[in-house]
Amino acid sequence: MTKSRPNAFPRAVPLRAVQLLLDVLQDVGEDPEEALARAGLSYVQPIIDAAGDADVPRVAFARFARNCVIAIHVHACRSEGVRPLPVDYLKLLCTALLSSPDLKTAIATASAYEHIMFEHRGQLRLTVADGIATLAIDLGNRKRAIGTMLVELYALATYHRLFGWLTHDEMVLEDVLLNFPSAIAQPVFGAMLPIEPRFDQPMNAIRFSARYLDLPVNRTYDELNDLFETFPFDFLPPDYEHRTLTEGVRDAIMAALDSGDSLPDMTRLANLFALSVPTFRRRLAQEGSSLNTIRDTCRRERAEHLLLRTGLTIKQITFRIGFADTPSFRRAFRNWTGLSPQAYRDGAQRYPGKATARC
Numbered sequence: 001m002t003k004s005r006p007n008a009f010p011r012a013v014p015l016r017a018v019q020l021l022l023d024v025l026q027d028v029g030e031d032p033e034e035a036l037a038r039a040g041l042s043y044v045q046p047i048i049d050a051a052g053d054a055d056v057p058r059v060a061f062a063r064f065a066r067n068c069v070i071a072i073h074v075h076a077c078r079s080e081g082v083r084p085l086p087v088d089y090l091k092l093l094c095t096a097l098l099s100s101p102d103l104k105t106a107i108a109t110a111s112a113y114e115h116i117m118f119e120h121r122g123q124l125r126l127t128v129a130d131g132i133a134t135l136a137i138d139l140g141n142r143k144r145a146i147g148t149m150l151v152e153l154y155a156l157a158t159y160h161r162l163f164g165w166l167t168h169d170e171m172v173l174e175d176v177l178l179n180f181p182s183a184i185a186q187p188v189f190g191a192m193l194p195i196e197p198r199f200d201q202p203m204n205a206i207r208f209s210a211r212y213l214d215l216p217v218n219r220t221y222d223e224l225n226d227l228f229e230t231f232p233f234d235f236l237p238p239d240y241e242h243r244t245l246t247e248g249v250r251d252a253i254m255a256a257l258d259s260g261d262s263l264p265d266m267t268r269l270a271n272l273f274a275l276s277v278p279t280f281r282r283r284l285a286q287e288g289s290s291l292n293t294i295r296d297t298c299r300r301e302r303a304e305h306l307l308l309r310t311g312l313t314i315k316q317i318t319f320r321i322g323f324a325d326t327p328s329f330r331r332a333f334r335n336w337t338g339l340s341p342q343a344y345r346d347g348a349q350r351y352p353g354k355a356t357a358r359c
Contacts, residue, residue, distance in 0.1 A: 013061040015054045016042060022048070024147045028075040028107040035071070039064035040252075040268060043261035054258075057251050060235040072147040073139075094162065094224055097217065103167050104213035107135065110159070124159075128210050128333040132174060135159065136205040148181040152204045153197065160206055165227060167215040172207050175200035245280075253298040261337050264321040300336045303329075307345045314341050 022032040100106035111124040125136045164171040173195050182199035270280035299321045306317045323329040333341045
């Protein structure tokens with residue numbers, strides 16, 4: 001059995017994970033295009049329509065998955081005649097957990113809270129045997145469909161992230177169990193938890209070393225507010241040791257350039273990463289970067305690629321990289337390289353490898 005590792009998540013999530021959620025959304029009567037737009041992922045629709053493949057930023061996928069799961073949860077509860085769980089209940093729960101002396105007490109508090117919130121039809125249950133803790137969750141859904149399975153999987157992923165955050169110790173999973181048939185298994189589920197789940201199990205649960213239960217809860221309310229800048233939109237454990245916000249922004253801009261979408265502005269990018277605009281700007285500055293710098297770098301890289309690798313005209317490239325007119329593009333390109341776009345292209349053709357030399 002393969003255990004999860006701290007910060008083992010991919011930097012991006014395959015587009016087929018988005019496609020899976022879109023299919024489920026369609027089944028419950030939701031508008032897929034609207035869901036993509038809310039997550040800042042409108043640019044992937046043409047790729048999906050063309051049966052292409054790509055990666056989407058992890059935070060964008062997390063936001064999209066969270067919105068999808070809420071819609072699926074509401075639909076499932078209505079079809080079974082029960083009240084959906086309020087969306088904002090999670091922060092209230094987290095506030096209560098901050099007073100717990102250790103993780104075991106926090107889980108007991110969460111279990112009592114879940115029992116009340118789900119009107120006694122669902123439960124969170126902890127058992128310990130042979131040094132392994134098993135945390136089972138039952139949200140009261142009786143359908144064994146992929147939609148309800150995604151809700152359960154999302155809940156497990158959320159608790160996994162939350163308990164690691166409470167104790168300052170990313171929780172390494174021993175196993176993920178799902179009480180759903182293996183016939184609905186999908187390889188993209190690994191995007192939600194850092195270990196592939198096992199299907200056809202008697203419960204929905206995560207399993208981890210019991211040593212975590214004795215770890216103290218040592219977070220503050222101010223830290224909780226910071227957490228909710230991205231959580232539960234980004235329910236995945238943080239990858240900040242290996243990936244900066246600058247890299248994430250660069251990926252989002254390059255994806256827009258590749259798809260022909262309009263370049264995202266600061267507000268759209270801040271929303272994409274579940275940050276306020278001031279916090280977004282401050283974090284880039286702390287990394288020694290800025291949106292203008294990242295955008296210019298992406299435009300230059302894409303312009304150089306299109307000049308060297310395609311037969312597109314200068315005018316076509318101008319619009320492909322988001323400039324309003326050709327003179328503006330020419331001025332920017334000369335500032336970047338010391339050459340006009342045409343001179344850059346001609347130089348590459350005459351002297352391969354010399355095109356980036358400044359004059």
